Amino acid sequence: MDKNPYKIWLSEIIMQQTRVAQGTPYYQRFIDKYPDVKALASAPEQEVLRLWQGLGYYSRARNLHHTAKQIEIFFKGTFPNDYKVLLTLKGIGKYTASAIISLAYNKPFAVLDGNVYRVISRLYGIETPVNAPEAEKIYSEIAQNLLDKKDPGRFNEAMMEFGALQCVPQNPNCSVCPLTSCCIAWQTGKVSILPIKIPKRAPVPRRINYLFIHSADWLCLKQRPAGDIWQSLYDMPEISGETDEETILNISKDFSFDIKDIIKTAQMKHQLTHQTLQISIYDIKIKNLKNKALKPYTFINFNELNKYPLPRPVEKFLKEYVQIPKLW
Numbered sequence: 155m156d157k158n159p160y161k162i163w164l165s166e167i168i169m170q171q172t173r174v175a176q177g178t179p180y181y182q183r184f185i186d187k188y189p190d191v192k193a194l195a196s197a198p199e200q201e202v203l204r205l206w207q208g209l210g211y212y213s214r215a216r217n218l219h220h221t222a223k224q225i226e227i228f229f230k231g232t233f234p235n236d237y238k239v240l241l242t243l244k245g246i247g248k249y250t251a252s253a254i255i256s257l258a259y260n261k262p263f264a265v266l267d268g269n270v271y272r273v274i275s276r277l278y279g280i281e282t283p284v285n286a287p288e289a290e291k292i293y294s295e296i297a298q299n300l301l302d303k304k305d306p307g308r309f310n311e312a313m314m315e316f317g318a319l320q321c322v323p324q325n326p327n328c329s330v331c332p333l334t335s336c337c338i339a340w341q342t343g344k345v346s347i348l349p350i351k352i353p354k355r356a357p358v359p360r361r362i363n364y365l366f367i368h369s370a371d372w373l374c375l376k377q378r379p380a381g382d383i384w385q386s387l388y389d390m391p392e393i394s395g396e397t398d399e400e401t402i403l404n405i406s407k408d409f410s411f412d413i414k415d416i417i418k419t420a421q422m423k424h425q426l427t428h429q430t431l432q433i434s435i436y437d438i439k440i441k442n443l444k445n446k447a448l449k450p451y452t453f454i455n456f457n458e459l460n461k462y463p464l465p466r467p468v469e470k471f472l473k474e475y476v477q478i479p480k481l482w
């Protein structure tokens with residue numbers, strides 16, 4: 155295990171809510187482009203978001219960038235080796251702080267990730283749901299008691315690996331497990347029901363109508379505001395709710411473009427954690443583009459699009475329907 159705190163932090167942030175197979179190429183891309191915290195701190199946010207594109211939960215990328223700058227400014231580019239100080243940095247919670255402090259600095263803080271929750275729940279037969287408000291206190295006390303204080307980094311890695319490789323979520327092979335003699339779940343036949351999780355609320359449906367406003371070379375985009383999905387990413391103008399071509403035509407007149415054509419060109423569904431997006435895209439061709447800066451919109455040349463971080467469905471639309479190559 156690499157003991158470089160920057161690499162541990164980067165990897166932990168990228169792998170949160172992400173499958174290893176999906177996160178690994180992103181981690182490699184970030185390390186190649188930003189080999190240390192200084193390189194990340196001095197990058198423009200737009201570039202960082204662009205590199206993150208497709209990974210979702212963009213607040214992680216914004217926090218990553220913000221924290222890199224803080225470490226550069228306030229800690230002279232060196233990761234703090236104090237647990238409480240780490241917790242003051244944006245995007246670093248107890249889990250990430252424990253991982254950095256134990257794996258990089260070998261300090262006695264137990265890591266509690268999904269794998270460790272599962273192992274503890276089964277070993278101790280704990281039926282408190284792992285996402286209940288009181289769960290963290292209960293599970294972290296046990297993890298902290300179990301921790302090998304002399305070698306906490308190796309212990310934490312071993313716990314996470316044990317959960318990832320042996321005590322897996324579905325059908326663990328308990329017949330070869332060395333811990334059956336002390337595993338309550340195995341002894342009481344509860345392996346398949348532990349750990350318990352409170353079901354998440356169903357995602358809310360949301361309809362988005364995108365206006366794909368373009369001339370031969372230019373595309374109209376705007377930067378998304380704070381307080382909504384995809385904050386700071388570049389997106390096409392949108393209209394919420396039910397609509398049709400006539401309404402779109404009337405709204406489009408406000409842009410004072412010389413409109414050549416409006417066609418409903420694509421429909422797609424996109425699943426976010428809390429929202430199910432039903433997306434319609436209206437292709438609006440314009441002639442004689444004179445004003446390229448119409449706040450809050452701006453026209454971007456198709457050749458320059460690869461510099462802008464785009465929401466996944468917009469990227470997909472531009473690649474598949476408009477067939478713009480080199481978006482990556």
Ligand code: SF4
Pocket residue numbers: 273276277320321322326327328331332333334337339340345
């Ligand atoms: S006996 Fe089965 S459930 Fe218990 S720790 Fe081992 S693999 Fe996990």
